[in-house]
Amino acid sequence: MTTVHHVADERVAIALTLNGQRRTGQAEPRMLLSDFLRHELQAFGVHVGCEHGVCGACTVLIDGRAVRSCTQYAVQAEGADIVTVEGLAEGDALNTVQRAFAKQQALQCGFCTAGILCSVMQFLKEVPTPTEAQVRDMLSGHLCRCTGYASIVTAILEAASDIRRGL
Amino acid sequence: MKPIAFDYHRPQTVPEALALISDLREEAALLAGGMTLGPMLNMRLVRPRAVVDISRMQALQSISVKGDVVVTGAGVVQRDAMRSDIINRELPLLSMALPWVGHFQTRNRGTLGGSVAHADPSAEIPLCLSICGGTVVLQSRRRERRVSAADFFLGALATARRSDEIITTLEWPRTPPGTGCAFAEIAQRRGDFAIAAAACHVRLQQDGCLAALSLGVGGVENRPVVIAVDGFCGRAPEHVGSDLAEHVCANVTAMNDHAAGAEFRLALTKVLVAQVFDEAVAKAKQHEVRPQ
Numbered sequence: 001m002t003t004v005h006h007v008a009d010e011r012v013a014i015a016l017t018l019n020g021q022r023r024t025g026q027a028e029p030r031m032l033l034s035d036f037l038r039h040e041l042q043a044f045g046v047h048v049g050c051e052h053g054v055c056g057a058c059t060v061l062i063d064g065r066a067v068r069s070c071t072q073y074a075v076q077a078e079g080a081d082i083v084t085v086e087g088l089a090e091g092d093a094l095n096t097v098q099r100a101f102a103k104q105q106a107l108q109c110g111f112c113t114a115g116i117l118c119s120v121m122q123f124l125k126e127v128p129t130p131t132e133a134q135v136r137d138m139l140s141g142h143l144c145r146c147t148g149y150a151s152i153v154t155a156i157l158e159a160a161s162d163i164r165r166g167l
Numbered sequence: 168m169k170p171i172a173f174d175y176h177r178p179q180t181v182p183e184a185l186a187l188i189s190d191l192r193e194e195a196a197l198l199a200g201g202m203t204l205g206p207m208l209n210m211r212l213v214r215p216r217a218v219v220d221i222s223r224m225q226a227l228q229s230i231s232v233k234g235d236v237v238v239t240g241a242g243v244v245q246r247d248a249m250r251s252d253i254i255n256r257e258l259p260l261l262s263m264a265l266p267w268v269g270h271f272q273t274r275n276r277g278t279l280g281g282s283v284a285h286a287d288p289s290a291e292i293p294l295c296l297s298i299c300g301g302t303v304v305l306q307s308r309r310r311e312r313r314v315s316a317a318d319f320f321l322g323a324l325a326t327a328r329r330s331d332e333i334i335t336t337l338e339w340p341r342t343p344p345g346t347g348c349a350f351a352e353i354a355q356r357r358g359d360f361a362i363a364a365a366a367c368h369v370r371l372q373q374d375g376c377l378a379a380l381s382l383g384v385g386g387v388e389n390r391p392v393v394i395a396v397d398g399f400c401g402r403a404p405e406h407v408g409s410d411l412a413e414h415v416c417a418n419v420t421a422m423n424d425h426a427a428g429a430e431f432r433l434a435l436t437k438v439l440v441a442q443v444f445d446e447a448v449a450k451a452k453q454h455e456v457r458p459q
Contacts (some may be wrong), residue, residue, distance in 0.1 A: 003179045004308035008172035008216075012246025022350075029218065032209070051168035052206035056272060065246070065275040070168075075175050076198075076220060119272055140357035141270030 016080045019087030027074035034058040036074035045085035045114045056142035059115035060084045066119040076086050085114035097159040106155035108146035116142045170208035170267030174217040187219050189308045192330040195219050202277035202287045232364040241280020241334040257341045260348040264291040270358040280334045286326045289361040289386030298366045302338040304350045307331045320390040346370050349365050349443040351434050361386040362427045365439035369447040376403050387421050387436050404448040412440040
């Protein structure tokens with residue numbers, strides 16, 4: 001790690017790992033990580049809702065942790081390992097969490113889904129046997145205006161159980 | 168919702184960061200987790216010439232016990248603090264309050280020092296630091312300065328930090344054995360800003376009466392308030408709860424804002440104070456009967 005100084009308005013190369021691939025793009029210091037992922041690296045699964053850290057739509061995994069990418073700047077992510085919703089499927093097949101979301105109809109418009117799925121990946125790793133209250137607590141970091149959350153809670157609990165059974 | 172253009176510095180060491188901000192002063196914004204600075208930058212509520220990113224500084228990320236004090240680096244991420252054995256053992260109040268800080272997703276980045284530096288009136292970590300009688304350690308190019316939590320929080324988003332200083336560590340007195348702790352808050356929804364929060368430390372005498380009591384409220388005034396409650400020591404806790412709640416409400420001036428009127432805030436405060444006191448007493452009693 002070295003000391004870094006970037007001048008405002010000057011675009012610099014940012015290299016990071018996105019969904020397992022080494023990628024490089026250009027960013028000026030004020031460029032949001034969410035914009036960098038979408039506009040520079042074409043990760044359009046990163047959905048931009050409120051752009052001030054409230055709605056959770058832009059949540060991605062940074063070094064394994066679910067973080068809102070709109071309140072991080074691209075220059076901060078130099079060298080980071082980032083996973084977006086595009087990186088969750090296992091080859092052509094949806095992963096266990098995604099399958100549970102489809103089965104339980106845990107999405108309607110789907111705008112919030114990409115972020116929620118990223119949060120769930122970290123959450124179920126840390127809390128493999130969650131209670132409904134724990135799921136709802138984690139979900140409080142995401143706004144969904146379609147489902148009323150009930151089907152999302154059901155899907156996450158089902159995914160937890162599926163993962164425990166090795167599905 | 169994009170910030171104004173800013174220079175970006177990511178110094179490797181604290182002295183390097185101090186050299187930068189001693190030149191830039193008010194024109195610099197220190198970036199740790201970015202969970203409050205990020206939104207403020209995006210909404211252009213802050214318009215710094217430069218952002219100094221201290222989020223990767225290893226020197227600010229340790230948690231240790233030094234004598235009677237737990238020392239937490241300002242850059243300790245809230246999620247890591249929740250999983251720290253030292254914090255869970257030595258600072259039960261902080262441990263109880265951390266799950267109330269923001270959301271799962273923001274605790275993944277937000278830091279202990281960042282929350283203290285930002286000084287939102289409703290923030291949980293400043294309230295805990297105040298109740299514990301903790302200290303904020305500030306470093307400038309010229310000197311290190313230690314400011315008690317009581318003197319550090321001056322008002323809403325206002326602290327005693329000078330523009331050439333970085334908060335390097337927070338010092339938390341270790342919780343004495345036998346202390347019962349409790350924390351509670353009410354917000355419009357889970358993870359939202361507390362309309363009111365209360366926290367309490369209690370120790371009991373051999374005869375079950377109150378030996379030591381410390382109690383504070385957050386979100387009620389424009390900064391965390393520790394209420395003078397020594398007068399209640401020596402009394403039997405069974406008969407104190409409602410008096411204590413009245414006492415607290417008589418000694419605060421509740422804010423009136425978009426989230427709640429002053430009267431409603433006081434009503435919540437009364438409920439929360441009684442609740443945390445009873446819970447803390449129950450926990451202190453459990454300590455007494457615990458086998459040696």
